[in-house]
Each structure stands twice: as structure tokens, then as C-alpha cells.
Amino acid sequence: MHKANLKLGSVSLIAVLAGLTVSQPALAQDEADSASEGLGAIIVTAQRRAETLQDAGLPVAAVSGNQLVEQGVTDVTNLTNLVPAIQINTLYGATPSFSLRGVGNFVANVNSETAVIVNLDGVPVARPTGVAGQFFDLERVEVLKGPQGTLYGRNATGGAINFISRQPDLSGSVSGYANFSYGNYDAIKFDAAVNLPVAQDVAIRVAGMSSTRDGFYSDGTGDEDIKGIRATMLARVSDGVSLTLSGNFTHSGGKGTGSTWKGLDKFIGMEDSRGDSLFVGQTIVPISDVPGAVPAFQDNDFWGFYAKLEIDTPLGVVTFQPSYRKSELDFLGVSNFHARVIEDSEQTTAELRLVSDNDSAFEYIFGAFYMDEDNVSQVNFNQQTFANYTSLQPSSKAWAGYARLTYHVTDDMRLIGGIRYTDDKRSTYQDNINVNILGCFLPTPCVNPVSLDTSPPDFVPFDEDGNLINGQVEFPEGNFFPDDPMFGPLAGAPATSINGGIFEADKKFTKFTWRAAAEYDVTPDSLLYVSYETGFKAGGFYNTTAPERSFDPETVGAFTLGSKNRFMNDRLQVNVEAFHWTYKDRQLSFLTNDSEGVTTFVTRNVGKVVIQGAELDLLARVTRNTMIGANVQYLDTELKDFVYEQLAGGAGPNTGCAVTNNGPVPGSPFSNYTVNCNGKAAAYSPKWTLSGNVEQTVPLQNGADLVFSAQGRYQSSSINGFDFLPQQEVDGYFVGDLGLNYESNEGFYIAAFVRNVTDKVVASNTQKHPYSGTLFAQVLSPPRTYGVRVGVEF
Structure with a gap:
């Protein structure tokens, strides 16, 4: 099975989620399968070399680009419906948080990091905001489950998500496609790509997309306004030498992520005055009444560029890939309070890799990786009776060296060993002012007189370098909260401010991580594999006025036993995986009071989480025109030493x-x-996740096909917040989708779709208000959506 002949030019990707951990395994018929009536193959590069998904001896899911189009995926949070192991949500602004089988963290600012790394065409993205608007013209998305401790240069304790874009075609022909869809909430999406030969052995591929939609919430939030473009040039310089140059730009606008208060009717937004009744008797002001607050918005830009030089040598393929990425965020998010952020982030990476061919007893991969990341973030958290102005400027310089060796004991058995050494130096510069008074957002001044210069249109009190201007914010004694009933016990109380001062520090974190594995081809179509791999994520700093400001690394050790099988002449696929992970010194980020009495967003190392379970994936071509699939994941998590x-x-x-x-x-x-918290189940870790789908193709007399698809996903109850409160419990639920597609034999199609047919809406994230025991902000899953989609390929 391992040495199957891979003719990449002739393998057609089926639009299915096939493999070990696929949640919706069959949505479109593969052309090559029509002749063979088999399941075909999906090619992945999760282990730095091309192989079929069934040959890859590790837990990985692959979602084809065609399936992403059919499912209308425009945001990374939509992957939760496609891959059962991962939970992705956003509380406010443009920052998604990832949790993979209970390994993850709540990311709220540049001081905290995700445990699941995202790689765009091999380039790791340090900030999770950088994945916005990347869902167009993709070959596939790979989700690797578990720590990636040997083959990827960037830390990843939970796993990795690999975006692989479609590359230029050097056949010399002009080709491309265009898709357009329209749906309720005035949802309009357009994406297109064209492949252009510009010289012999040189081609350029240009792709772009635009997606807009009205907000799901009553205040207009929860909308979408994304535009992106990507251009890639591929040149065959000579025999065995190729050069790829690629650049992309994405803009996200609109109001951004929406949320509501638990207890209100669905999709009543935070800036809707209908939520004011929940504040009766509270010592905080309703968000809709916060003086000076401007409505939620986002104006975020992302750039990226990479070059990739590949040289075929007698020792193997040498790859050198430098890259540069930059993001400029400017948003005001509204959840349980207002969060105003202006942030500039830059990263530079370089990776050098040697990958041997696979026709000898020894296979090897050697690599070296370097990353330099700098951030400047201006933040104002307005919590209605408390305002925090913060300048955060963390940076990281990391390098890693890694190696993996594979020894073919026999033609059917392989032993694998890998190791990586990581050296990650973190430094920080931060300054903050905490104001115990009603906060404000420009251009409207605060309620109380303050020494703010309200004339500049930009975000003050920060200078052009992102630093707080000394004395710009002061609340001397004598300022008082207005004598108004809405302030409750605070009415008439004096206002004070605490200047946290400048804090600078740096730390170095080093670690060896490793992998040991064995693979055995029981038959040419059955693979048995076992592995143990460790992962590491460096420590860092958080913002506070108290002396304690740093946290230590976290680690994961993951044991996996799996089997991948094809039966009945490649028409039935049965994959199963069992796993046991130990998650130590978990980095948990949450709002709390520091030792100075100031509410702050801290990151601390807390105890251990034991994660174990199993996953079963079934995929079958019942007849030439009928495909069915099912996936079951059982997940058991327990917090231990979590104090x-x-x-x-x-x-x-x-x-x-x-x-x-x-x-x-x-x-x-x-x-x-x-x-x-010992004995509790980890957050975002449902015990059961079940999904299934059926696709029926009806051939028409004119040569076209009519394709009907139905799919559903059930998730058992879980906790969707790190406080483990009853208000954060989510009951089990089911979501189903339907589709009908007319596929002509002349290169065009027209389709109709309904997603979330039963209009089941659940909270994907629930966070308590820092100054209330009864107010909980919730981000809701999308309601029922429907529409039509047309497309043409040439």
C-alpha cells in the first residue's frame, strides 16, 4: 500500500471528505470513479511528501476545494461542520480560537496564541487573524490532529490546518472557472480563477473572491464583507529545478462578529436597546447606552508573499521557502463589552528542507526553520464602569532544526523516528492605564471631563508608534460618576486611574520534541499504524499591573493506534483510530483580577488534561451513482491537577x-x-460527534447529471466556556443540509442549497461579563440559510 504508484496528473480529487476523520465524506462524484466504480484517491502532503490519504499513517482529514465551494465555506469557523475533531469560534473582532479534541486556548490579544497552527501553502501564520479570507481557489484543506512535533517548524500542541491553493498548470493551455451564488440575508459570493501560460514552462494563476452578507443579528453584526486576490507564478527553470512566486491580499470589512445576551431572543444584538432590561440592578451600564461608543466595525487588511525554490538532486528534493506576511487590524468588537483594537503584525519566515525519494530502504527528511514576528497592538477594553488602555508589543524570534527517518524493515513494515529542537525567544514591551470610570470611544468625549485630545481622527491616547502618551489619560480626584440611577451603587462615587507603567522583559524557551511510529501493510489495501508524538508551545507574557506577568510552555504527548482499509474492489472504506493524549501545563487565558485588584486578561499554566477516545469513518460507493458516508467520534476528556x-x-x-x-x-x-476543576470534562469537547451523508446521482438523457445530496451532524452536550458554569452548557443538537445540483456535460452547473434546514441555532461560545454574575455573552451558530449557485469551467 505504501508503494502505490501515484500518477498525480491522472488522479482526480473527489469532492468527499475521505480518510480517517471525515465528517461529510461524499458530496460529489469523481470523474475517474465513474469508470472504475471505486472510491478514488485524495493526495495529501501532511508528511512533507505526496501520498494518498489512505497511505498516510497519521490522523489527518482532507477537505477538497470543490467541497468548500459546495458548502459555501468563507470563514475558518465553518470547518467545525466538516471535521468533527475541531471546534472553532470567535467571540469578538477578527480573532478565531481553535480547540482540537480539547487542546486549545481562548485567544483575545497578541499576548495569547492558538494551540493549532495554520499553514498557508507551507507558511505558518503566527496570528490566527491571518487566515481571514483564504477560502478560495484551494486544492484542499488538511487538518492534522495532535501535536506536530517533528515536521513543522512552528509550535503546535493541538494540531495543524494546512491550506493548499491550486497551483499554475504548465500544460500551455488557458483554463479557469467562475462561481456565483446568491442567498437569503442578501448573501452574494463570487469567486473565479484563470490559468495563463506566459512562456514555455512558465504560467501564472490569478484567483479572486468577494463575499458579502447582511448581519444575522438585529444590530447588523454577524455580517460578512470579504475580498481577496491571489496570484502565483510557476516556472520550470530547467530539468529538476522549479521556482514558485506567490502573493495574496485580503480585506475584511463590515461590522464583524456578532453576539447576544443569554436569555434574549435569538440574534438580538449587543447594541440593540432590547437588552437593556438585563442590566436592571447591575452596577454597569447597558452596552447600548455607553456614552461615546461608536458602532461595531472592522477594517482589516492582510498581505502575504512567498517564494519556493525546488531542486531535484541525487540526495532528494531540496526546498527553500522564504516568506513575508503583514496584517493591519482596525476593529471595534462588541461582545460582553466593547473592544477597540488597532494592530500591526509582521512576520518573516524561512525554511530549508531536504526530502529523499521513497524507493530505498531508508527515507529521510531534514529541515531548518526560522521565524521572526513583531506586533504593535493598541487596545481599549471598555467594560462600562472600567476602561483599559494598553499598548502591547510582543515579539518572537524562533528557529528549529528537525529530522525524520523511515526504515523499511520489509516491503510491508516500516519504522519511523523523528526529532526537532526548538529555540524560541519571546520579548515584550507593554504599558497600560486602567480607569475606574465609564470608558469612551472617540470621536465622542467621555462623560466625565478628561485630558483627552479628541481632535485627531485616529485612536488616541497612542502615538504613531503605538505607545501610550504619558499623561494623556488622567482622572484626578474630584471626577465622579454621574448621579444617575443607571450607575446603581456607583452613582456619585469618585473615579480613579491606575497607571501600570512600562514593563519590558524577555525569555528563551528551548525544547526537544520527538516522534516514534511503526507502519505495517496487512494487505495492499489495509494499513495498520501506531505512533507516539510530543508537542510543545513556548511560554510568554501577559498584560497586568501586578508583578506576575509571564507563563511557562505547555506540552502534549499523543499515542495513536489506527487502521485504514479499502474493501470490495475499492468501493468500501473503513478507517478507525484510537488515541490517548496527555496535555500538561496547559496555557489557559481568561479574565480575572490580578494582585493589584485590576481586572485583566491573564494566561496561566493550569494542571493536566487527559484526552482519549476513538473515531470511525465509513465511506461506500453502494452503486455506480450512490455514495454514502458516516463518521463517529467518541471523546472522553478529564481535567487532572487542574488547580x-x-x-x-x-x-x-x-x-x-x-x-x-x-x-x-x-x-x-x-x-x-x-x-x-479536577474531574471536569474539557471545554469544547463533546463526548459524541456523529455525521452522515448520502449522494445520489441521476444520469439524464442529454448527458447531464442531477445530483441530490443530504447530510447531517449530531453533537452531544458540551461546555463552551472555560468557567465551567451551567450557563455555558450546550445541549446536544442536530444540524442538516440539503443540496440539488444540475451538472451539464458542457462545463457548467446550477445548484440550490439549504443549510441548517431545521434552523437550529446554538451558542458556539459563552463568556461571562467580568463585572456581573448574571450576564453572559453568546456567539450563535448561523441560522437557516438558502440560495442558488451557478458556475462555469473552461
Whole structure:
């Protein structure tokens, strides 16, 4: 099975989610399969060399580009419906948070990082915001589950998501396609690509997309406004030498992610005054009444460029790939409070790799990787009775060397070993001012007189370098909250400010990670594999006025036992995987009070999580025109040694975990509490995820095909927040989709679709308000959507 002859030019990707961890495995018929009545093959490069998905001895899912188009995927959060192992959500702004089988973190600013790394055509993206608008003209998306400790230069404790774009064709012909769709919520999407030969052995591929949609929420949030373009040149310089140059640009606008208060009717937005009744008796101001607040918006730009030189040598293929990426964020997100962010991020990477061919007893991969990342972030969190102005400027310089060796013990058995050494130096510069008064957003001044220069149109009190201007924000004694009932007990109270001062620090984190595995071809169509791999994510710093400001690395060790099988002349696929992960020193980011009594977003190392389970994937071509598929994932997670300290006043921390009061902190209005979450299941980890689909093709007399598809996904109950509160529990639910597609034999199609047929809406993320025990902000899954799609290929 391992040495199957791969004729890449003749293998046609079927629009199915085939392989070990596929949630919707059959949505379109592969042309090559029509003759063979088999399932065909999907090619992946998850292990740095081309191989079929069935030959890859690791847990990986692959979603074809055609399937992404058919499912209308425009945002990374949509992958949750396609790959059962991963949960992706966004609380506010443009920052998605990833959780893969319980390994993940809530990413809210540049100080925190995701445990699942995204790679765009082999280039790791340090900031999760950088994946916006990349879902067009893709060959496939690969989801690697578990730590990637040897073949990928960037830290990844949870897994990796690889975006692989379609490359130029050197056949000398002009080709391309165009797709257009329209649906409810005035959803309009257009994407197109063209392949142009410009010289012998030189071609350029240009692709672009535009996707707009009205907001799902009553205040206009939850909308979409994305535009992107990508241009790639491929040149065969000589025999065995090729050069790829690629650049892309994406813009995301509109209002951005929406949310609502738990307890309101569906999709009543945060800026809708109908939520004001929930604030009765609270000491905070309704978001819709925050003076000076401007409506939510986003104006974000992303650029990327890479070059790839590949040289075929007697030792193997040498690849050198340098890259540069830049993002400019400017958004105001509204969830349980306003978050205003202006952020510039730049990253430079370079990777050198040698990959041997696979026709000898020894196979090898050697590589070296370097990454330099710099961020300047201006942040204002307006929490209605508290405002925080922060300048965050973290940076990272990391390099890694890695190697993997494969020894063919026999023609059917292989032993694999891999190792990587990582050296990651983190540094930070940060300054912050915390104001215990109603915050404000320009251009409208605050309620109370403050020394803010409101004339500049840009975000103040920051200078052009992103630093806080000394003395720009001051609330001397004598300023008071207005004597208004909406302020409750705070009415007439004096306002104060705390200047956290400038903090600079740096730390170096080093680690060896490794992989050991064995593969055995039981038959030419059955693979048995076992592996153990470790992963590592460096520590860093968080923003606070207190002395404690840093956190340590986290690690994962993952054991996997799997089998991939094809039966009945390639018409039945049965893949199964069992896994056991140990997640240590988890980096958990959450809002809490620091030792100075200031509410801040901290990252701390907390205990251990044991993750185990199994996944079964079935795919069958029942007849020449009938495909069915099913996937079942069982996931059992348990928090162990998951204990941490937290400061709180009143009745203590608002958490669903056990709490012990250790007594008041001298000189502080708070007491110190021990929070013990042992025995709880990890957040974003449903015990059961089941999915299935059927596709029926009806050949027509004119040579065209009528294709009907139906698919559904069930997810059992889970917790969708890191506080483990009853308000964060989500009951089990089912979502189903329907599609009808007319495919002509002349290169065009017309389709109709309905997604979320039953209009089942659930909360994908629930976060408590930092100053209330009863207010919870929720991000909701999309409601029922429907529309038509047409396309042509030439």
C-alpha cells in the first residue's frame, strides 16, 4: 500500500471528505470513479511528501476545494461542520480560537496564541487573524490532529490546518472557472480563477473572491464583507529545478462578529436597546447606552508573499521557502463589552528542507526553520464602569532544526523516528492605564471631563508608534460618576486611574520534541499504524499591573493506534483510530483580577488534561451513482491537577469548579481563592460527534447529471466556556443540509442549497461579563440559510 504508484496528473480529487476523520465524506462524484466504480484517491502532503490519504499513517482529514465551494465555506469557523475533531469560534473582532479534541486556548490579544497552527501553502501564520479570507481557489484543506512535533517548524500542541491553493498548470493551455451564488440575508459570493501560460514552462494563476452578507443579528453584526486576490507564478527553470512566486491580499470589512445576551431572543444584538432590561440592578451600564461608543466595525487588511525554490538532486528534493506576511487590524468588537483594537503584525519566515525519494530502504527528511514576528497592538477594553488602555508589543524570534527517518524493515513494515529542537525567544514591551470610570470611544468625549485630545481622527491616547502618551489619560480626584440611577451603587462615587507603567522583559524557551511510529501493510489495501508524538508551545507574557506577568510552555504527548482499509474492489472504506493524549501545563487565558485588584486578561499554566477516545469513518460507493458516508467520534476528556489561584471579592470567583477561600489579601479589596476543576470534562469537547451523508446521482438523457445530496451532524452536550458554569452548557443538537445540483456535460452547473434546514441555532461560545454574575455573552451558530449557485469551467 505504501508503494502505490501515484500518477498525480491522472488522479482526480473527489469532492468527499475521505480518510480517517471525515465528517461529510461524499458530496460529489469523481470523474475517474465513474469508470472504475471505486472510491478514488485524495493526495495529501501532511508528511512533507505526496501520498494518498489512505497511505498516510497519521490522523489527518482532507477537505477538497470543490467541497468548500459546495458548502459555501468563507470563514475558518465553518470547518467545525466538516471535521468533527475541531471546534472553532470567535467571540469578538477578527480573532478565531481553535480547540482540537480539547487542546486549545481562548485567544483575545497578541499576548495569547492558538494551540493549532495554520499553514498557508507551507507558511505558518503566527496570528490566527491571518487566515481571514483564504477560502478560495484551494486544492484542499488538511487538518492534522495532535501535536506536530517533528515536521513543522512552528509550535503546535493541538494540531495543524494546512491550506493548499491550486497551483499554475504548465500544460500551455488557458483554463479557469467562475462561481456565483446568491442567498437569503442578501448573501452574494463570487469567486473565479484563470490559468495563463506566459512562456514555455512558465504560467501564472490569478484567483479572486468577494463575499458579502447582511448581519444575522438585529444590530447588523454577524455580517460578512470579504475580498481577496491571489496570484502565483510557476516556472520550470530547467530539468529538476522549479521556482514558485506567490502573493495574496485580503480585506475584511463590515461590522464583524456578532453576539447576544443569554436569555434574549435569538440574534438580538449587543447594541440593540432590547437588552437593556438585563442590566436592571447591575452596577454597569447597558452596552447600548455607553456614552461615546461608536458602532461595531472592522477594517482589516492582510498581505502575504512567498517564494519556493525546488531542486531535484541525487540526495532528494531540496526546498527553500522564504516568506513575508503583514496584517493591519482596525476593529471595534462588541461582545460582553466593547473592544477597540488597532494592530500591526509582521512576520518573516524561512525554511530549508531536504526530502529523499521513497524507493530505498531508508527515507529521510531534514529541515531548518526560522521565524521572526513583531506586533504593535493598541487596545481599549471598555467594560462600562472600567476602561483599559494598553499598548502591547510582543515579539518572537524562533528557529528549529528537525529530522525524520523511515526504515523499511520489509516491503510491508516500516519504522519511523523523528526529532526537532526548538529555540524560541519571546520579548515584550507593554504599558497600560486602567480607569475606574465609564470608558469612551472617540470621536465622542467621555462623560466625565478628561485630558483627552479628541481632535485627531485616529485612536488616541497612542502615538504613531503605538505607545501610550504619558499623561494623556488622567482622572484626578474630584471626577465622579454621574448621579444617575443607571450607575446603581456607583452613582456619585469618585473615579480613579491606575497607571501600570512600562514593563519590558524577555525569555528563551528551548525544547526537544520527538516522534516514534511503526507502519505495517496487512494487505495492499489495509494499513495498520501506531505512533507516539510530543508537542510543545513556548511560554510568554501577559498584560497586568501586578508583578506576575509571564507563563511557562505547555506540552502534549499523543499515542495513536489506527487502521485504514479499502474493501470490495475499492468501493468500501473503513478507517478507525484510537488515541490517548496527555496535555500538561496547559496555557489557559481568561479574565480575572490580578494582585493589584485590576481586572485583566491573564494566561496561566493550569494542571493536566487527559484526552482519549476513538473515531470511525465509513465511506461506500453502494452503486455506480450512490455514495454514502458516516463518521463517529467518541471523546472522553478529564481535567487532572487542574488547580489555580484567583483573586475575587464578594462571594468569590464565578466558576462552576470547587472554590476554597484562603482569606483576604493584605492591602487588597480581594480575597485569594483556590479554584479546583479536577474531574471536569474539557471545554469544547463533546463526548459524541456523529455525521452522515448520502449522494445520489441521476444520469439524464442529454448527458447531464442531477445530483441530490443530504447530510447531517449530531453533537452531544458540551461546555463552551472555560468557567465551567451551567450557563455555558450546550445541549446536544442536530444540524442538516440539503443540496440539488444540475451538472451539464458542457462545463457548467446550477445548484440550490439549504443549510441548517431545521434552523437550529446554538451558542458556539459563552463568556461571562467580568463585572456581573448574571450576564453572559453568546456567539450563535448561523441560522437557516438558502440560495442558488451557478458556475462555469473552461
